[in-house]
Amino acid sequence: MNVSSNRLYAKQYQYTYNNAYLTEEQRDFYEVNGFVVFRNLVDYALLDECKQRFIDICNDVVDKGAMTVMKDVSLKHKNVKGEYLINKIQDFTFDDVLFKYIAYKPMVDIIESIIGPNITACHTMLINKPPDSEQDASKHPLHQDLHYFPFRPANSIVASWTAMERVDEKNGCLxxxxxxxxxKLFKHDYPPNVKNKAYHGVFGFDEIPKVNLVMEKGDTVFFHPIILHGSGPNFTKGFRKAISSHYADSNCHFINVMGTTQENIAQEIEEMAVKKGLPSTIKYEDIWKYKSRLVRGAPGNFQKYESHL
Incomplete structure (x- = not known):
């Protein structure tokens, strides 16, 4: 074995797996920074199909099923409708069209390089920043995604986030x-003036330099669930759309978040679930299991239920 091979063999990777889909440079970048961007990864035709599906859901052309459709709180009392009012749809794991993004092979190959071969999609969002929204409603405060998740380990979870059009500082990039x-995972709560449901954030990091991720349509960033991130407001007269999915190793173990810094979000999500018609006895971990879907490999803890609806 030559010297360079010895150096490669001696490297200790904590956040990625050995396989063919990440270069050494990409692995090193993710290990150090907690994110990595792939340019022009997702096909335009797929993104356009997902965009049309989003618009059809906004306009009640198709049944939203179990999806959560969220409205921009600052636009609710203005005479706007459809994609000019809806700022997010969540939990589209079982939608035939939007699942094509979740299962997109070039993307899932990279996911496998980060969390391993047994992959469950556990959280999905199509995020829309309409024009004319108030700044506090349009931005997403600095936060860590692990705050929302009652499963571990954190290194076995990763997000994909794909620009559906150019995103930059003007229209609210990440x-x-x-x-x-x-x-570590920090305490989260509602920052001042933030009224969008479940838009929790952390406090005390305003002075730390941040990196804006300017991306073109099809560019995709993959990031760790503890990395601090957020997005700015949309200052333009156009839209800013992105589609995202979180993936976890199907054998992640579930934890009881009561008595931890995550208790506030658990109670909030449980209340929202009951309002949507789920039983009042629903457990936070089961909410995540019900809305998850196996994408690749063998089933695991995400596919095991203590109770059934």
């Missing part, structure tokens, strides 16, 4: 604090 995936 920003990240590189390297914070190595930090």
């Amino acid at each position: 920003f990240v604090i590189p390297g914070t995936h190595k930090w």
Whole structure:
């Protein structure tokens, strides 16, 4: 074995797996920074199909099923409808059209390189920033995605986030604090003036430099669930759409978040679930199991239920 091979063999990777889909440079970048961007990864035709599906859901052309459709709170009392009012749809795991994004092979191959071969899609969003929204409604405060998840380990969870059109500082691109995936999970709550449901954030990090992720249509960023990130408001007269899915190793173990910093979000999500018609006895972990879907490999803890609806 030559010297360079010895160096490669000696590397200790904590956040990625050995396989063919990440280069050494990409693995090193993710290990150090907690995110990595792939340019022009997702096919335009698929993104256009997903965009049309979103518009059809906004306009009640198709049945939303179990999806959650969220309205921009600052636009509710204005004479706007459809995609000019809806700022997010969630939980589209079982939608035949939008699932095509979740299961998109080039993307899932990269997911496998990060969390391993047994992959469950556990959280899905298509995020829309309409024009004319108030800044506090349009932005997403600095946060860590692990705050929402009652399963571990964190290194076995990863997000994909794909720009459906150019995103930059003018229309509310993502920003990240590189390297914070190595930090702890912090307490989250509603920042001042933020009224969008479940838009929790962290406090005390305003002075830390952030990196704006300017992306073109089809570009996709993959990031760790502890990395601090958020997005700015849309200052333009156009839209800013992105589609995202979180994936977890199907054998992640579930935890009881009561008595932890995650108790507030658990209670909030449970209340929302009951309002949608789920039993009042529903457990937070079961909500996540019911809306998850196996994408690749063998089933695991996500596919095991203590009770059934």
